[in-house]
Amino acid sequence: MQLGWDPKDEFARRRLRSRLSAVRARLDHGEAPEEVMCGRARQVNPNVHWEAWCRNAFLALPDYQGTSEDVCAVLQANPYIALLLDQRISANTWTVPRWRDSVFFAIRRAPGVAKTGAKRNGLLIYRYDPQAAALADAAKAARWLAKRKGGGGGGGGGKGEASMPHLGNGQ
Known part of the structure; x- marks a missing residue:
């Protein structure tokens, strides 16, 4: 053995x-x-809010649009945010700091941010739409509220609710 x-x-x-x-x-x-x-x-540092920071960075850019490098430059220029950025190199990319990886993912996840289809210096240009972001946030809040109230679908089974109402009382 x-x-x-x-x-x-x-x-x-x-x-x-x-x-x-x-x-x-x-x-x-x-x-x-x-x-x-x-x-x-x-x-995880609880003081790091990538999506909110990316939104604010887009608001600081002209026409609310720019590349990921533009967003990174705005974040580095903010003295409060610059202190929280993890400058260590990511093990997956070998050349990019960890905080830049987080920004790339946050831009794609942030509500109201969409690709324009154009490129500048080989990088995609993103556009932030505050109205679309507000609609997405409202829809997210409505889903959360519906889930909290128990009306989020799923066939019943909640508190005080019959799990199979189609059977009726006589069966």
Whole structure:
């Protein structure tokens, strides 16, 4: 009976090789060894609000439109936000700081932001529409309220509600 790691197990070797290369990449990018080896994910900073910051950045841009680099420049120019940006290099991209990765994802998620279809310096140009954002926020609030009241569909089963009302009382 063999215990532990089997050197002939190809799947285990690939998984181990992948994990080791991820650890090496994190260490190469200047991450603290204690943080890499602790096995826990870094706690999310509750003061970071990417979607709201991206909205405000678009409001500061002319015609409410710009590239992701324009949004990043506006965020870096804000002294309050600049202090909260994680400057460590992302292990996935090797050259882009982690906060820029977060901005790229937040731009796509932010309500009211849409691609214009045009490019500037090889980067997509996004446009922010405050009215569309307000409508999306109102729809999100209505969905949340409907879910909270229990009327969000799903066939019943809520408090004081028959789960199969089509059966009636006589059956």
